[in-house]
Amino acid sequence: MAAPTVTVARSTGRAPTALGGVGRVVEHHWRWYRRNWRATAVSSILQPLLFLLAFGVGFGALVGSGPQAAAATGGVPYLVWLAPALLAMSAAQSAAFDSTYPILSGFKWQRIYLAMSAGPITGAQVGLGVLAWTGMKMFWSGAVYVVVIAIFGGVQGPGIIVSLLAALLTGLAVASLITAFAATVENEGNAFSALFRFVVIPMTLFSGTFFPVDRLPEWVQPVVWISPLWHGTEVARGAALGTWQLLPTLGHLAVLVGLLVVGSVLVARLFTRRLAT
Amino acid sequence: MSAPTVPAVPSVWRLLPAGSYAGRARMMMVRSATASRRTWPAFVSGFFEPVFYLLAMGTGLGSLVGDLPGPDGQPISYAAFIAPGLLAASAMNGAVFDSTYNVFFKLHYARLYDSMLATPLGPVDVALGEIGWALLRGGLYATAFLSVMAGFGLIASPWALLALPAALSVAFAFAAVGMAATSFMRSWQDFDLVTLAVLPMFLFSTTFYPLSVYPRWLQVVVECLPLYHAVELMRGLTTGVVGLGLLGHLGYFVVMVVVGVVVASRRLETLLLR
Amino acid sequence: MVIAARPVGVSGYGLVVSDALVQARGLRKSFGAFEAVRGIDVDVAPGEVFGFLGPNGAGKSSTMRMIACVSPRSAGTLSVLGMDPGSDGPRIRARIGVVPQLDNLDAELSVRENLEIYGRYFGLPRRHVREKATELLEFAQLTERAGDTVEELSGGMKRRLTIARSLVNDPELLLLDEPTTGLDPQARHLLWDRLYRLKREGVTQIVTTHYMDEAEQLCDRLVVMDGGVIAAEGAPAELIGRYSTREVLELRFDPEHRPSAAALERHADRVEELPDRFLLYTSDGERTQGDVVGAGFVPLSSLVRRSSLEDVFLRLTGRTLVD
Incomplete structure (x- = not known):
């Protein structure tokens, strides 16, 4: 009998480029989303719509065009004044949701990040890919939201498009910071309920979304300044109403971009660290 | 030692299938209390949410509105108007969270109830124990929030003391119905339906502004919502405008409790004892 | 622990005198149109270790759940500790211990609290439970880990804790569903040793497994199940002699x-x-x-x-x- 011949298997041996790896991670989420987008429609579209109806329309009717309201909104209807801020708020809120439990699940329950990084994709690419995907989702639910606002008569001019971009920047800054935090959570996510109650909810309430921040007590003001949502709201509202001024706007943008850069670097580092062990 | 005994069960529970109630729901609450010792920051944090809302909306939105007519038409401050609404809403939110997300997780992921049913405990013990814990927690939050209201001078009458038991009835009703609903859920995606029920109620049940802003047909819809009745009940008590009508609101919650507990127990039975 | 033989009442068939701790006749379980258990007869004598052997889907776990009184039978008779699981569920469960196929420890509690709280479900006094927990931690070699959360334990430790937990009420009958699946060889041997000690103390055990070496190690007597029915019954050596x-x-x-x-x-x-x-x-x-x-x-x-x-x-x- 002849000696058995030995065959050695050869793999394809290919690896994506730095940006390509991020793209593959986005593609993974997109594949999932194509089948499951209806499930996320409630939180991304309906939730902001309900806030718009409750406060823009309902509360707006109560406020009417009374002198107290006019003093606060600068004379525009309450709905028009509120709409760009709600755009920023819903971006920040959905950023917070998408960056907590789903991230932990990727590491711990479904372990999809572990599966991704078992191949040639690096931990940093996984983290930045997840962040990019969150941003994309935020952008198109924001775009749908702009249409909804327009239907209810909350749009004054094309400036709302700039508001949408400001909202996206705000959402990404929030998402990058919270995603970085979520990458450090090891337990069942108990820390998230504290995060929502002590950071996310105060942020939505104390960022000038529903009323000008100068109506708040003096001692709350420092909380306002550190809130990324306040900076985003100022830019979004200024763009929609055409009331923005150059220097303050540049200042707000600088804060948001700064937070996004810090957050992204942290995401890349922390994902790398967690997926390497 | 003697073999552990199972206490005699009161006759009311004979209505339920044999062996579904061992009269030890209390032990489930001991378990929850022990578990929350480790997660106390989350436990304590539940108190702050309505306080943040009161602070932000009461002062901020209040500055846009001024005074509003109270239940008897007398003007009250905006903060005094929304505070009872927030009390009712937080009773609802807490109870719904505990009885939906938490229960679903324990049911399908932690398989916690399976381990309990290997002991003399039955599904009714489990249901009552979980609802009881949600109530205890809700009661502590309500007490704390009422103290904050008193501190801000938002309580106008001693009737407000009854807002505590009222908050417990509201929480009981929502917990029972929430648990019954959870027993029908198949995946996390179904929880969007919970958000879909809870968020509009929170926003539209006269929590933030009076019924009068709506057209008549929408007023009728809102009047059917359970949270509307909870808010009316609380607002009547904290402003001291008390009448027999409040009992009607209470009746709404009694019906919710009965339907919720019966459905939840039966469904847990079929889910866990297959 | 002393286990006395006593007359066993089997509902539906009048009074049958039997020494068996568990007795099943024509026991069936169906889920809709699917029949998981298709009429089995089983007798488990006091003090013995009895095995259910078979591949996944043979009906072992369904049978175990019926014996543990957490799954109503579809047909046939079943008595556990002389009582009917259909009507005496809580009283039977008070006297048995259950080790499920998948560990369902309470992740929100510490190792020690898992034992103590579980004991409280049996209505045992707080002091008794505390002492019992100390004893069981020793038994499971987890004394050093008493304050840790469950999550920090290895697979073998979790399994030992689950077994310790099932002993908190001093059960007369212990049900173990695939006790060593997924454990490394060392952890398996440690577990087998613990189960052997329990046997010497007179605890009757019913074990399901699809590991043959485990069945040979542990079981005095076993049945081989396949497709919901019993294919053979006897002591391990006897079965080998008969069929191989x-x-x-x-x-x-x-x-x-x-x-x-x-x-x-x-x-x-x-x-x-x-x-x-x-x-x-x-x-x-x-x-x-x-x-x-x-x-x-x-x-x-x-x-x-x-x-x-x-x-x-x-x-x-x-x-x-x-x-």
Whole structure:
């Protein structure tokens, strides 16, 4: 009998480029989303719509065009004044949701990040890919939201498009910071309920979304300044109403971009660290 | 030692299938209390949410509105108007969270109830124990929030003391119905339906502004919502405008409790004892 | 612990006198149109370790759940500790211990709290539970980890804690559903040792497993289940004697030069063909090996071993347990 011949298997041996790896991670989420987008429609579209109806329309009717309201909104209807801020708020809120439990699940329950990084994709690419995907989702639910606002008569001019971009920047800054935090959570996510109650909810309430921040007590003001949502709201509202001024706007943008850069670097580092062990 | 005994069960529970109630729901609450010792920051944090809302909306939105007519038409401050609404809403939110997300997780992921049913405990013990814990927690939050209201001078009458038991009835009703609903859920995606029920109620049940802003047909819809009745009940008590009508609101919650507990127990039975 | 034999009342059939801790007659379980258990008779005597053996889906776990009173039977009779699980569920569960297939420890509690709280579900006094927990931590070799959360434990430790937890009420009957699945060899041996100690203390045990070596190690008596029915019953050695030969010769061939089973048949009492090898049943493995090589066959490897329950199962069902 002849000696058995030995065959050695050869793999394809290919690896994506730095940006390509991020793209593959986005593609993974997109594949999932194509089948499951209806499930996320409630939180991304309906939730902001309900806030718009409750406060823009309902509360707006109560406020009417009374002198107290006019003093606060600068004379525009309450709905028009509120709409760009709600755009920023819903971006920040959905950023917070998408960056907590789903991230932990990727590491711990479904372990999809572990599966991704078992191949040639690096931990940093996984983290930045997840962040990019969150941003994309935020952008198109924001775009749908702009249409909804327009239907209810909350749009004054094309400036709302700039508001949408400001909202996206705000959402990404929030998402990058919270995603970085979520990458450090090891337990069942108990820390998230504290995060929502002590950071996310105060942020939505104390960022000038529903009323000008100068109506708040003096001692709350420092909380306002550190809130990324306040900076985003100022830019979004200024763009929609055409009331923005150059220097303050540049200042707000600088804060948001700064937070996004810090957050992204942290995401890349922390994902790398967690997926390497 | 003697073999552990199972206490005699009161006759009311004979209505339920044999062996579904061992009269030890209390032990489930001991378990929850022990578990929350480790997660106390989350436990304590539940108190702050309505306080943040009161602070932000009461002062901020209040500055846009001024005074509003109270239940008897007398003007009250905006903060005094929304505070009872927030009390009712937080009773609802807490109870719904505990009885939906938490229960679903324990049911399908932690398989916690399976381990309990290997002991003399039955599904009714489990249901009552979980609802009881949600109530205890809700009661502590309500007490704390009422103290904050008193501190801000938002309580106008001693009737407000009854807002505590009222908050417990509201929480009981929502917990029972929430648990019954959870027993029908198949995946996390179904929880969007919970958000879909809870968020509009929170926003539209006269929590933030009076019924009068709506057209008549929408007023009728809102009047059917359970949270509307909870808010009316609380607002009547904290402003001291008390009448027999409040009992009607209470009746709404009694019906919710009965339907919720019966459905939840039966469904847990079929889910866990297959 | 002393277990006295006592008369057992079996509902539906009048009073039947029996020593059995568990007695089933014509026991069935169906889920809709699917019948998981299709009429089995079982008697478990006090003090013995009784095994249910079979592949996934054989009906073992369904049977265990019925005995544990967490799954109502569809037909037949069943008595556990002389009572009917249908009506006496809580009273039976008060006297048994259950180790489920998947650990369902309470992740929100510490190791010690898991034991204490579980004991409280049985209505045991707080002080008794505290002492019992200390004793059980010792038994499970977890005393040092008492304050840790469950999550920090290894798989073997979690399994030991689950077993310790099932003992908190000093059960007369312990139900173990696949107690060692997924454990490393060392952890398995430690667990077997603990179960052996319990047996010496007189705790009756019912074990399901699809590991044959485990069944041979642990069980006094067992039934082989397949497709919801009992295929055979007896002590491990007895079953091997009845359904297999003394030794087995395992042969592996290069897939290109694999002979047919028929060609090997005349060298053994019986031949089983598996995807990757042949099993030749014979009283003398060494001699059969010589015969096969002498006949010109060139196996890549060959192995002579003692017959095991795995072979019994293969004989009874025509399938291996792991497929």
